[in-house]
Amino acid sequence: MVALATLVVVLVIALTPYLWLLMTSFKTRLDALADAPVWLFTPTLEHYPMVFLDKGYLPMVGNSLIVAGVSTALSLAIGVPAAYVFARHDFAGKEDLFFFFLTTRMAPPISVVVPMFLFFGYVGLIDTRTSVILAHSTFNLSLVVWMMRGFFADIPREIDEAAQMDGHTRAGMFLRVLLPLAAPGMAATAVLCFILSWNEFLYALILVAFESRTLTVGIPGLVTPHGTLWGQVAAVAVVATLPIIVFTFLVQRHLVRGLTFGAVKG
């Protein structure tokens, strides 16, 4: 009984702030700014069209989708083959190289974005979606390499041997035999990459300023010292978070592995 009560309290604490945000996005300005918190109110739908159509936040949703989608695709395209090599081949310095991939994911964003800002400025890619896509690919690539190494390692080696008996070359075996077997893991990895890129803030904040802004960079622009329109802020925040909650339900089984870099299988 005590356990159940504790759990209920914990869930209330965990979920109330988000519910409050959700409610605020449907409140009139008067209800949102009331002295005493308003729990029951007549919902309004005015904030969503206002902020996305009139204030031009819709293109930012597109930018976020493009950045997250392309960086996920790019990371998978070059990360999955690399992960396969780590899982199945042996060569000198393999674990050191793997450690190098680890450090790139661990690197603090501020220390990465300063040199990237200088670099993208030098090659003229500042304020383009390309710069953010490339920046996000660096951390997503490492995630792909760890997660997929684990998924490839889960496939029994006998399958490789059987495939070689059937006359597959190594490349053919990778493409036609192992890749389909690792597909569920790859889907989970893709979703995680998408979430990381979609949620990312600092790289995008530094690298883009105007047309290429992603949603996370756009939201703070609505917060001003005087007269913040919290209904609109909440509306954008809801659109930025709701898809992620759905995705979380989809990949929950693989979250532990993804978030602990393969150290815990879950």
Added chain:
Amino acid sequence: MNLSRWGSGILDRGVGPLFLVPALLLLVVLLVGPFLYMVGVSFTDLSFALPGHDGNFVGFENYRRLMREDPVFWQSFGTTLVFVSGVVSVEFGLGFALALLLFHHVQRRRFVLTLLLIPMMLAPVAVGLMWKLMLHGEFGMLTHYLRELGLLGPQTALLGNHDLVLPTVMLVDVWEWTPFVTLVFLAGLLSLPREPFEAAVMDGARPWQVFRDITVPLLRPIIALVLLLRGIDAFKEFDKVFILTGGGPGTATELISIYAWRVNFRNWDLGYGAVCAFMVYLVVLILCAVSYKAIYWTEGRAVK
């Protein structure tokens, strides 16, 4: 031996390098190259704000300035250490306790766990905004109830008070990341073998003894993993605190990442900013190397 077979043989042996090169190339071009460039910049006076500071070589001047003349950097370093040690220990305690609760008392764990995970999957920017709304000094929902309960003065705002602001942003971090600790510990608890527990119960061990002498020692690798991952992540904290307070009031919540951001992208002092960014990287690299040794090598496994 026919020709196509010979060709595929070459391809076969080439699979290893061929598959690795694109990944390495991306990291070298986007991370290693720019990083070396930044190290170069750290020896110059490059600044977009001051005239005439267009990258003249100044030797170790920026490093000397960091060590000797910049109390604000070291203050932000101290703030970051307080932040990291505070949030990691609270998240560890709460998260572990919650994992034990779920493990022992809850049957439909998966559903509960999924709801519990929502805070850490939201964009940190959104987390910052949510709490800014809850903690607003005039109409914040939480501010209102805290004042009703007499826990907060009528003029005090948690995010505007010099003494309360750091504990407040730390609590928001605890709210966001405790679920992560719970998630990992629950996975760890579920993976433990049953035999030692059954044997202990047969021998009449009390629950506390079982926990101290069996559960904790078996979970030691997980404990190390959680502490180090959370430690590194907390050290890198930027988004949420940036949105909540921007480092203020004053410099009360100016974590090291926020300070480095300010030097680079507000003061445009890029030569000195490079040194700051480099220092942040160095600390994390050390933590990371320690964690890799602790977790992977002592375990005698690379990836399980």
